[in-house]
Amino acid sequence: xxxxxxxxxxxxxxxFVLAAGFGVKALELWNERQLAVEQxxxxxxxxxxxxxxxxxxxxxxxxxxxxxxxxKKLEQQVEHNLxxxxxxxRLQKQAQTQSIQLSSMQLDGKPVPLQxxxxxxxxxxxxVGDFYSLxxxxxxxxxxxxxxxxxxxxxxxxxxxxxxxxxxxxxxTTN
Amino acid sequence: xxxxxxxxxxxxxxxxxLCALRCRWRRKHALLLLSLQTGQVAYWQNGEHSxxxxxxxxxxxxxxxxxxxxREMLLKREVEEGAMVLLLPAAAMMYxxxxxxxxxxxxxxQAALKWEVQQSVPWPEEGYxxxxxxxxxxxxxxxxxxxxxTALQDTSRAELEHLCSSLLLKLQGILLSGMTLDEAAEKWFxxxxxxxxxxxxxxxxxxxxxxxxRWLPKVSGAALALxxxxxxxxxxxxYLAQRDLxxxxxxxxxxxxxxxxxxxxxxxxxxxxxxxxxxAAAFKPSKEAGGELERICRQMMPGCWLTLLEYNGSKKxxxxxxxxxxxxxLESFVEQxxxxxxxxRVELLQSQQQGNVLVYKLQLQMKEGKQ
Numbered sequence: 001x002x003x004x005x006x007x008x009x010x011x012x013x014x015x016f017v018l019a020a021g022f023g024v025k026a027l028e029l030w031n032e033r034q035l036a037v038e039q040x041x042x043x044x045x046x047x048x049x050x051x052x053x054x055x056x057x058x059x060x061x062x063x064x065x066x067x068x069x070x071x072k073k074l075e076q077q078v079e080h081n082l083x084x085x086x087x088x089x090r091l092q093k094q095a096q097t098q099s100i101q102l103s104s105m106q107l108d109g110k111p112v113p114l115q116x117x118x119x120x121x122x123x124x125x126x127x128v129g130d131f132y133s134l135x136x137x138x139x140x141x142x143x144x145x146x147x148x149x150x151x152x153x154x155x156x157x158x159x160x161x162x163x164x165x166x167x168x169x170x171x172x173t174t175n
Numbered sequence: 176x177x178x179x180x181x182x183x184x185x186x187x188x189x190x191x192x193l194c195a196l197r198c199r200w201r202r203k204h205a206l207l208l209l210s211l212q213t214g215q216v217a218y219w220q221n222g223e224h225s226x227x228x229x230x231x232x233x234x235x236x237x238x239x240x241x242x243x244x245x246r247e248m249l250l251k252r253e254v255e256e257g258a259m260v261l262l263l264p265a266a267a268m269m270y271x272x273x274x275x276x277x278x279x280x281x282x283x284x285q286a287a288l289k290w291e292v293q294q295s296v297p298w299p300e301e302g303y304x305x306x307x308x309x310x311x312x313x314x315x316x317x318x319x320x321x322x323x324x325t326a327l328q329d330t331s332r333a334e335l336e337h338l339c340s341s342l343l344l345k346l347q348g349i350l351l352s353g354m355t356l357d358e359a360a361e362k363w364f365x366x367x368x369x370x371x372x373x374x375x376x377x378x379x380x381x382x383x384x385x386x387x388x389r390w391l392p393k394v395s396g397a398a399l400a401l402x403x404x405x406x407x408x409x410x411x412x413x414y415l416a417q418r419d420l421x422x423x424x425x426x427x428x429x430x431x432x433x434x435x436x437x438x439x440x441x442x443x444x445x446x447x448x449x450x451x452x453x454x455a456a457a458f459k460p461s462k463e464a465g466g467e468l469e470r471i472c473r474q475m476m477p478g479c480w481l482t483l484l485e486y487n488g489s490k491k492x493x494x495x496x497x498x499x500x501x502x503x504x505l506e507s508f509v510e511q512x513x514x515x516x517x518x519x520r521v522e523l524l525q526s527q528q529q530g531n532v533l534v535y536k537l538q539l540q541m542k543e544g545k546q
Binding site: 016020030037047070078118131142143147150151152153155174 | 388401405410416419426434440446452454456457459468481
């Protein structure tokens with residue numbers, strides 16, 4: 001092999017090594033670029049969301065007041081409808097208004113847990129009053145979301161107008 | 176691997192096996208030997224000498240006559256089509272030289288000889304094929320190697336190949352070293368390798384190697400250029416991506432306050448959604464029990480009273496107990512309950528006269544749709 005040929009072959013080998021090195025480096029850079037592009041896409045999406053939010057709620061103060069107001073109302077509704085003490089108090093008040101005497105009111109067993117943090121509590125109530133008052137009171141309780149598990153309505157033959165009602169009501173409550 | 180202080184290659188190790196295999200294979204086939212130096216033609220079948228003939232001198236100088244004479248001879252002797260043939264070319268076709276070189280390995284000898292042959296042979300570098308035979312000897316206590324190389328021009332080789340193909344013979348080799356027909360036949364049938372025999376595959380490999388040598392600088396240059404281009408492209412792409420990323424980050428920094436607001440309102444909205452779901456799941460107004468009481472009251476007939484009503488949910492039967500003035504009043508009440516269409520079944524469980532009133536007990540099954 002001539003000396004010139006040897007030099008050329010040596011240079012060719014060096015070129016191959018360099019090509020491999022540059023190839024590996026190019027691959028690394030390309031991967032880096034891919035990661036940067038993914039990051040850009042992510043941030044761009046975030047930016048778009050922020051711009052859209054800023055456009056939609058340029059009067060942010062009013063929007064915030066409305067939102068907090070809505071939240072407050074919902075919390076009040078939850079407190080009104082899903083807190084057991086409030087529910088029982090309301091039942092007592094309604095009975096008082098209808099001239100019904102609640103002779104006993106007691107919790108029946110432990111609350112049964114349901115989905116979304118709800119619980120189901122059964123309450124046994126004994127009430128005395130005339131038929132129409134009891135009917136109105138029962139309707140109101142059902143309208144407020146109570147579910148009647150069982151009911152026993154009994155007349156007293158001594159006092160014909162007065163009825164005794166033993167009722168088990170199920171209440172949805174929250175912690 | 177060492178043997179008597181000398182290294183042996185893998186080829187040398189397997190040579191006896193290969194030799195046996197070659198011998199077995201060659202003996203199965205017919206062989207035609209043609210010497211263009213002496214004009215002798217000999218034929219072997221199944222390793223046995225079959226016949227031998229002598230060509231006239233004119234055949235050796237006139238190629239057309241040689242081909243015609245050989246064709247006639249093969250037809251006359253009924254030589255099978257595709258028989259193998261070994262050629263011994265005339266000395267005038269070849270260039271031969273002998274030289275003494277220091278003792279060296281086969282590969283080193285090949286490399287050294289390539290250069291020597293190039294210097295000696297008067298033909299163009301790529302216009303011939305050569306082979307050599309080396310014999311080692313000792314002179315003044317120094318191991319030396321006597322090398323005889325013989326070269327054949329590619330044009331002559333092509334002519335010989337053409338002659339064989341026109342006679343429908345399979346050319347196995349062109350023996351460049353000056354040997355007789357019998358020596359050549361013996362070497363062939365004992366399964367010896369034919370290093371001096373021209374082989375098409377060897378030519379292909381040499382050609383491939385030469386092509387590789389020619390293309391190596393170009394290919395490596397192209398690979399380097401491509402790699403540089405890829406590197407440049409990737410670097411540029413990376414730089415542009417980083418620049419874009421910085422721009423987006425700067426814009427995001429401008430909206431930092433809105434980001435905070437968005438997070439706050441998201442949290443409140445999420446809370447509202449949760450409360451709404453809670454209320455929707457829990458708060459379902461109904462009038463099942465109240466409605467049932469009302470319906471029963473509407474069906475009451477004069478002369479009938481209720482003393483007890485038991486409601487155990489819409490799926491279980493409703494139990495009524497009461498008093499009636501007589502059977503007729505009770506029957507009318509039961510009929511009324513059946514007609515109203517709210518109950519699938521009205522069952523009188525008990526009816527008993529107690530003093531001047533009739534005490535009764537009824538069981539009502541709600542209809543599916545009315546539940």
